[in-house]
Amino acid sequence: MPDKQFSALNYDDPMVARILDAGEQCIHRFGIRRTSMGEVARVGKLSRGSIYRYFSAKEALVEGIIRRRQEAFLNRTEALLEKETRLVDKLTLAVLAGRKDMQEGIFAALAEVEPETLAMMFLDPRFYHRSVSFWPPHVRLAQEAGEVAAALDVVFVTDFIVRLAVSLVMFPTIEVDLRSRKSLHAYLQQALRMGLGENGL
Amino acid sequence: MPDKQFSALNYDDPMVARILDAGEQCIHRFGIRRTSMGEVARVGKLSRGSIYRYFSAKEALVEGIIRRRQEAFLNRTEALLEKETRLVDKLTLAVLAGRKDMQEGIFAALAEVEPETLAMMFLDPRFYHRSVSFWPPHVRLAQEAGEVAAALDVVFVTDFIVRLAVSLVMFPTIEVDLRSRKSLHAYLQQALRMGLGENGL
DNA sequence: AAATGTACAAAAAGTGATTATTGTTCATTA
DNA sequence: TAATGAACAATAATCACTTTTTGTACATTT
Numbered sequence: 001m002p003d004k005q006f007s008a009l010n011y012d013d014p015m016v017a018r019i020l021d022a023g024e025q026c027i028h029r030f031g032i033r034r035t036s037m038g039e040v041a042r043v044g045k046l047s048r049g050s051i052y053r054y055f056s057a058k059e060a061l062v063e064g065i066i067r068r069r070q071e072a073f074l075n076r077t078e079a080l081l082e083k084e085t086r087l088v089d090k091l092t093l094a095v096l097a098g099r100k101d102m103q104e105g106i107f108a109a110l111a112e113v114e115p116e117t118l119a120m121m122f123l124d125p126r127f128y129h130r131s132v133s134f135w136p137p138h139v140r141l142a143q144e145a146g147e148v149a150a151a152l153d154v155v156f157v158t159d160f161i162v163r164l165a166v167s168l169v170m171f172p173t174i175e176v177d178l179r180s181r182k183s184l185h186a187y188l189q190q191a192l193r194m195g196l197g198e199n200g201l
Numbered sequence: 202m203p204d205k206q207f208s209a210l211n212y213d214d215p216m217v218a219r220i221l222d223a224g225e226q227c228i229h230r231f232g233i234r235r236t237s238m239g240e241v242a243r244v245g246k247l248s249r250g251s252i253y254r255y256f257s258a259k260e261a262l263v264e265g266i267i268r269r270r271q272e273a274f275l276n277r278t279e280a281l282l283e284k285e286t287r288l289v290d291k292l293t294l295a296v297l298a299g300r301k302d303m304q305e306g307i308f309a310a311l312a313e314v315e316p317e318t319l320a321m322m323f324l325d326p327r328f329y330h331r332s333v334s335f336w337p338p339h340v341r342l343a344q345e346a347g348e349v350a351a352a353l354d355v356v357f358v359t360d361f362i363v364r365l366a367v368s369l370v371m372f373p374t375i376e377v378d379l380r381s382r383k384s385l386h387a388y389l390q391q392a393l394r395m396g397l398g399e400n401g402l
Numbered sequence: 403a404a405a406t407g408t409a410c411a412a413a414a415a416g417t418g419a420t421t422a423t424t425g426t427t428c429a430t431t432a
Numbered sequence: 433t434a435a436t437g438a439a440c441a442a443t444a445a446t447c448a449c450t451t452t453t454t455g456t457a458c459a460t461t462t
Contacts, residue, residue, distance in 0.1 A: 036453060036454085037454070037455090038452090038453070046405075047406045048407090049407075053405080056455090057454080119320035119321050119323070119324050120316065120317055122320070129375070132376050152391070155376050156391060160388075163364075164368075166368075168364075171326065171364075174360050174363060175360035176360045187360075237423060238423075238424070239422090247435075248436045250425095250427095250436065251436075257425090258424080258425070259423095259425090
């Protein structure tokens with residue numbers, strides 16, 4: 001379940017969907033700065049006032065667009081992971097999917113037009129928190145399977161996984177070249193070394 | 202040994218030092234954008250032309266200032282770590298030192314005046330690479346001491362450590378509150394055991 | 403009820419002339 | 433030999449001004 005800190009958006013509401021669609025299209029074409037509420041209204045074929053019924057301000061609209069994108073990504077990834085059982089494999093897929101999303105979605109557009117905005121987004125703790133909500137169930141499953149030590153705190157493992165995954169999405173290679181699926185998988189395998197954690201000190 | 206990709210700066214050269222000092226002072230007070238070469242010259246009590254003898258452009262000067270800061274940090278940290286033998290303890294101290302540097306140095310000033318610039322810096326791979334050069338010797342020592350599995354590639358361990366450390370400096374708490382030395386140490390202890398143990402698989 | 407369209411003040415963004423800064427050059431100074 | 437200071441075109445920042453956009457309100461439409 002996603003964050004509820006901000007207004008809970010109903011993506012199924014056709015009005016909400018239309019606004020978000022139009023907004024995303026605008027951002028994709030012009031970037032955030034050069035997108036006006038009037039333009040969003042024009043593209044979405046609705047009145048400017050209606051947008052304000054659903055989004056208190058432009059900032060909230062942008063937040064909504066990004067959030068929907070992220071949640072859509074998480075849902076797609078969730079489906080993608082169903083075929084996998086091991087946490088390492090899931091993580092590998094998730095990182096690869098994350099990179100792909102960065103390279104072609106709205107993020108890629110932002111990276112070209114407003115790199116500073118994108119950079120700020122990545123340093124926003126909320127960006128992490130949204131990713132965090134994804135993992136606990138998988139961690140628990142991995143614990144039941146004995147892949148992750150039962151003694152470990154789910155919150156700790158989740159935190160650890162998210163730090164690693166986000167880092168790997170944003171920097172495919174620091175010292176080790178982790179652009180290929182194979183090298184990434186090997187890296188994560190080693191980094192997790194699940195099944196241990198029990199032993200040693 | 203720091204990067205050599207850019208011009209090798211001799212920090213002992215009194216002229217270089219004066220320029221960097223003046224530049225850093227200016228950035229600290231006005232931020233990067235509002236710092237002019239003329240102002241740097243005035244503060245450093247030297248001619249504008251002299252700055253260009255040592256730095257090809259304003260960008261290079263800024264690069265030099267940041268680099269010196271980072272290297273000074275690494276040197277201080279290196280000294281700090283001499284008392285420690287275990288890698289976990291070293292990492293803990295390094296992360297704490299890094300956070301402190303962020304909160305009070307030139308970075309704190311930038312965070313207030315030009316957060317986007319700071320965000321861009323953090324996403325610059327060079328920022329990571331400079332940190333990377335620090336760890337290999339410590340990793341080797343840890344391997345000799347049996348703390349890190351001898352079979353592991355030093356490059357892998359370094360990459361892993363840097364990702365984790367940078368993440369922990371930039372985000373003191375994602376899911377787990379790691380602001381205190383105690384909790385940070387426990388976290389790293391577990392994270393290293395997870396990633397760098399002999400056992401498992 | 404919910405979406406629209408118009409109107410409105412306040413805030414933000416664009417505009418174009420003016421000023422400051424950049425990066426180079428070179429003769430002068432120490 | 434190295435730093436200086438002045439001159440310079442090209443670029444970038446600044447300022448006062450105009451236009452656009454924002455967010456709100458409310459009467460009107462569907």
